[in-house]
Amino acid sequence: MSEIINNREQLTNNPSKRQAILKQIFKDLHDGKNVEEVKAHFDAFIGKITIEEISQLQHDFGDLSVEEMHRLHAKHTEIFKDSIEEIEKTYKPEEQPGHPIHTFVLENKELDKLVNIQIKGHIEDFVQADSPENVFKLLEDINLLLDIDKHYSRKENLIFPFLETYGIYGPTTNMWRINDFIRDAIKDSRQKLSSYNGDKQSVIDVLNFIIQEVSAMIYREENILFPMALNNFTEDEWVKIARESDEIGYCLIAPTKVWKPERHAFDENAISEGYIKMETGILSLKQLELLLNHLPVDITFIDQDDVVRYFSHGKERIFARTKAVIGRTVQNCHPPRSVHVVEELLADFKAGRKDTEDFWIKFRDKYVYIRYFAVRDETGKYIGTLEFTQNIAPIKELDGEKRIMS
Template sequence: MSEIINNREQEEGKELNRKDMLKKIMKDLHDGRSVDEVKAQFEEAVGNITVEEISKLEQALMEEEGIPVEEVQRLCSVHASIFKGSIDDIHRNTQDEEPPGHPVHTFKLENKEIDYLVNFKLKLHYEKFEKEATDEARWKLIEDLNLLLDVDKHYSRKENLLFPYLEKYGIYGPTKVMWGVDDMIRAGIKEVKKKLLHYDGNKQAVLDDLDYVMRETVEMIFKEENILFPMALNTLTEDEWVKIAYESDEIGYCLTSPTVEWKPERKEVQESKWAEGMIQFETGNVSVKQLEAIMNHLPIDITFIDQDDVVRYFSHGKERIFARTKAVIGRTVQNCHPPKSVHLVEQLLIDFKSGVKDSEDFWIQFKDKFVYIRYFAVRDENGKYMGTLEFTQNISPIQDIEGEKRMLS
């Protein structure tokens, strides 16, 4: 027995030592050491690494070492190049290919199209523009970037459907880091498209931006397929994958779409039936079904966050302004926002909880809409904070109103 205990202690000691070495390597990168130096150190000291260890490493850097998520995002591409060829495929899901319609199969299907778009079409038009910045070459690049903007749907499904389930199992590091990099890719595509639309003759600036977008987009494919997806396949239940597949249509697909609906052979997930009980209010009573219908017919989008910052409810009208999926229910509101805007969410909640504010308003231009976003602190009869209500409305039609209307249409 003592021999078993000693062996176990030795193994645990090795794992702790290995984790410390990995963290040191990442901190060395953070402190400015060259990639070549760190890569040699990594290969000599660490060897192979599993996707789970990459996840825990990123989380430990943020939680234990206090490195801001923005810094880990900056290092993400650097350490991805180091980890290439060092990931232990033994720890991947034993099923090489997921069945058609499975969310991971769809993600990979999209990645093939993204890779083809970037490494064939975009690269070809990049080289033509590099040789001669003609209007034809410029518009070919703009067409490619318009297609690449479709990657937003791919990233949105990942962020709003897959990430919440990983966070449910305590996996936060990759979700925060990856979301931040997704946002940088989105912004990069829009920025280089803007430079091409309003081309001022600075060819190198356009080429540099294109280099960045192409490199980061391809790197993200690697990170998803070698780190994120294997980790998710090893973590999520079949029922959770079914729910992700069911809600994917709400957000949409990138450059392609699943050809079949995936249904596990062992069972079909049953949708919950409506509870038909009555709800008694001070001013009347309605059934659960009636109340749901009322909320979904309001010309606004409503989301409620409880006193612990957990998303508890959102209305689901015909034309939502911002996509919401059922996966956000039970998720903390901080993890429903990109890292770059979390500080605003935190400050708003602090002000509401302390009583400094009872409401806050924002208004933004979003696609073809002018969106009015209002937040209200919800308090009980004694003034105790119960949560926050988000109220979102497209007010463009209201701004266009003139005169009076007193007759039926």
């Protein structure tokens, strides 16, 4: 025991060596080394790990399979469990109703009850008898669990961008990947239950997978992600996150109050009354903003460095956008599995190989037409990309004519 204590004390006085050992521990897990052996090494040389140390570890897994990603994350959770140092705080705004973290934690409690009590109980019934009634109970549960998308979307679009401003990337990228795996599993289970064909084991397997991964994500959020955010974000940043949360919505439960911090001097509604002179007219900033927000399309602009600089904010956006994406690179605004498409498109625009690219997809009750335009100045120099998104379902239904006086 004294040898273990000496090892830890020596590393406490040598942060770079301690970090090197942590990286080696993660490499050992990646290379398939026995978890118990790695855990013993961790306990002997590290013992306790801080949120700051976790944030410094860049977990770049590359193009791993879904199964390999899950294997690694499960091992990471096993190594970290009960080893994260508690943070002492006297004033804890996150414990106040309406604070974003307070809301996230409330949602996690509801999610935990749903997956570990309700769904588990209904799986037991289903194992005994896969009757239409028991299948329907599970289908109702999964329909409720679809709400988790709002929880994950707020995390991805509000928490992750601010972490990136502090140079913290590893946890956000990998957590988004796991979020997507969970989303896919929920959709898969819904499809299997909706058209149940008697394959009982495949339903049980995917539901158990969901329970395991949702529970593990709750642990990662509350012991790694949320403390990491609380350690770094300012009060004004939490205010922005709280205000933007309504845009995306809540999972299974909503905040009971509007959070009112002790001190708040941020005014996001202030807007200059100045005017902008353009080649074909003059508009006040207010007129310009209203004009853009009244367009029957959603537009987003990213600059030559791939940084999101503006998006319109109409009454009915097709895809959720929050102000937290402003100043964030567009690559980090997309799920990791689709980033390569974005990068290929931007590379073509910057090289001059393309000026436009179009996509069209079915999204919920909409038929969405997505267009990208390379924005170039009068000399042809690339200055950014304009994304143009429109629900064309009503247009496709048009027939005949309607003249202006009709």
